[in-house]
Amino acid sequence: TTPKLLAFAGSLRRDSFNKKLVKIAAAGAEAAGAKVTYVDLKDYPMPIYDQDWFDQHGFPESVLQLKGLMKDHHGFLIASPEYNSSISGALKNMIDWTSRPEEGEAPLSLTCFKGKTAAIMATSPGGLGGLRGLNHVRSILENIGVLVIPDQKAIPGAYQAFDEAGNLVDEKTHDAIASIAAKLADVTAKLQTA
Numbered sequence: 187t188t189p190k191l192l193a194f195a196g197s198l199r200r201d202s203f204n205k206k207l208v209k210i211a212a213a214g215a216e217a218a219g220a221k222v223t224y225v226d227l228k229d230y231p232m233p234i235y236d237q238d239w240f241d242q243h244g245f246p247e248s249v250l251q252l253k254g255l256m257k258d259h260h261g262f263l264i265a266s267p268e269y270n271s272s273i274s275g276a277l278k279n280m281i282d283w284t285s286r287p288e289e290g291e292a293p294l295s296l297t298c299f300k301g302k303t304a305a306i307m308a309t310s311p312g313g314l315g316g317l318r319g320l321n322h323v324r325s326i327l328e329n330i331g332v333l334v335i336p337d338q339k340a341i342p343g344a345y346q347a348f349d350e351a352g353n354l355v356d357e358k359t360h361d362a363i364a365s366i367a368a369k370l371a372d373v374t375a376k377l378q379t380a
């Protein structure tokens with residue numbers, strides 16, 4: 187079956203470099219035969235997870251929509267900015283919300299994550315490109331049952347790395363991202379038939 191991938195960035199910022207990056211990866215995965223859905227987390231606003239708030243209101247509609255989308259896909263393409271050498275608050279909060287069980291689901295069923303695949307990447311204006319943050323993103327995802335492929339990329343010097351149209355200026359860097367996306371499509375397809 188055709189692998190279905192959900193692509194998103196861990197940044198809400200309109201001009202986010204990581205949104206540009208994940209769109210390039212999405213095109214790479216599509217070229218490799220995957221069906222890709224891109225979502226902008228800014229379109230799914232949610233409060234910071236607070237169990238008291240949850241007990242009173244339940245899941246926000248945005249989280250239910252996102253959970254539905256995640257369950258409908260086999261894997262994730264994620265570009266995450268590095269905040270203070272770690273995962274962005276927006277991405278962590280989204281993971282926290284979507285990892286919570288819905289009514290009728292077992293507490294640790296993790297239906298949005300368990301058995302899914304992911305490829306992770308980052309870009310930042312800094313010299314490490316967000317590499318330290320990726321270590322944390324990988325660890326979090328793996329701990330909730332996501333198979334994160336070993337191939338990953340952090341692209342430094344974001345202001346110089348992208349052109350006006352949002353493409354990566356350096357061809358080798360572009361090819362590296364496309365290749366990671368293709369690898370995810372391939373691994374995800376193989377897991378579907380395994």
Ligand code: FNR
Nearest residue numbers: 197199202203204267268269270271310311312316
């Ligand atoms: C940053 N930034 C940053 N960059 C980095 O390489 N290492 C870091 O630890 C941090 N820390 C950090 C903390 C906070 C709170 C902010 C707001 C920013 C800079 C960051 O990489 C830059 O703003 C990117 O442009 C964010 O990614 P998007 O939004 O362009 O995708």
